[in-house]
Amino acid sequence: MKKIGFLSFGHWSDGHGSQTRSAQDTLLQSIDLAVAAEELGADGAYFRVHHFARQLASPFPLLAAIGARTSRIEIGTAVIDMRYENPLYMAEDAGAADLIARGRLQLGISRGSPEQVIDGWRHFGYQPAEGESDADMARRHAEVFLRMIEGHGFARPNPRPMFPNPPGPLRLEPHSPGLRGRIWWGAGSNATAQWAAGLGLNLQSSTLKDDENGKPFHVQQAEQIRAYRAAWQAAGHAREPRVSVSRSVFALIDDRDRMYFGRGGKESDQIGFIEETRSIFGRGYAAEPDRLVDELARDEAIAEADTLLLTVPNQLGVDYNTHVIEAILKHVAPALGWR
Incomplete structure (x- = not known):
């Protein structure tokens, strides 16, 4: 059995065919798609975070709104770029959103991806300490955030x-018990996956990673x-970790599917360079x-993961994306034993 959710990058544009022509369109349709996905029986609604782009950015208002409109589906990110985050303020936002959602938040955090602007985190008031890289700064911010959501008093x-205080040092409020166990790290390499395991973070692995040995993605x-799982076991954590992978998967059911995705072109891995690091991009x-079932059954990483996030073309609108998710849940997942 696998949890199956969707992952939206939250694009908008006024280009031909786009049904998300503004930020407002994208935000409101994201809420509607999460509601529709829950009704279909999907397990998660996840959103990418990009700054300085016509895509979803600050995630907590959206997560809270979805939490208020739904009752069962997991609500998450994949991923929040911690280079940009004030970890204390983020802890307050996350606590509030998780309480609104009644404990359904699944926050993916990481160092982030290549940006729209040069060193965009500097515009947010952050810079690496002496001897740090921006990746080091992201991990430092993450570790502070994790301490804050544990709920220990420190101030x-x-x-x-102005108001009476409880005894002892004060913690940040609102505090949401259990949130610490629902934080994920988006890892692009084996080493960062092992680092995340040591901290007791769940693992998110996307459609690209460092090309570490030339094997298929x-x-x-x-x-x-x-x-990651070996490092988790070595760290001695009491609970079982969760692992998600994301994939672009489209079942060709009708003429719309064939028009949008039936022409092929992404059936093999691609090699590229991200900031001078050789990277491998997984196929779609x-x-x-029937053919999709056979192909997905040979994907070793999907077999290893407990959660699959389906990347959706959000600019095609809520109705079509609902159809995309339903096609996988109805025609593919049962044949693979995921449902």
Whole structure:
């Protein structure tokens, strides 16, 4: 059995065919798609975070709104770029959103991806400490955030406060118990996956990673997951970790599907460079259901993961994306034993 959710990058544009022509369109349709996905029986609604782009950015208002409109579906990010975050303010936002959602938040955080602007985090008031890289700064912000959401008091109370204080040092409020166990790290390499395991973070692995040995993408990703689980076990954590992978998967059911995705072109992995690091980009899947079942059954990383996030073309609108999700849940997942 697998949890199956969707992952939206939240694009908008006024280009031909776009049904998300403004930020407002994207935000409101994201809420509607999460509601529709819950009604279909999907397990998660996840959103990408990009700054300085016509895409979803600050996630917590959206997550809280979805939390208020739904009752069962997991609500998350994949991923929040921690280079941009004030970890204390983020802890307050996350606590509030999780309480509104009644404990359904699944926050993916990471160092982030290549940006729209040069060193965009500097415009947010952050810069690496002496001897740090921006990736080091992201991990430092993440570790502070994790300490804050654990809920321990750390701040010295004012002896003459405006409102009465409980005894002892004060913590950030609102605090949401259990949130610490629902934080994920988006890892692009085996080493960062192992680092995340040491901290007790769940693992998110996307459709690209460092090309560490020249093997096919799904094989390298499966190796990353196994290395993560071994590091988790070595760290001695009491609970079982969760692991998600994301994929572009489209079942060709009707003429719309064939028009949008039936022409092929992404059936093989691609090699490229991200900031001078050789990276491998995983293939997409688009085929009739029977063929799709055969192809997905050979994906080693999907087999290793407990959660699959389906990347959706959000600019095609809520109705079509609901159809995309339903096609996988109805025509593909049962044949693979995921449902």
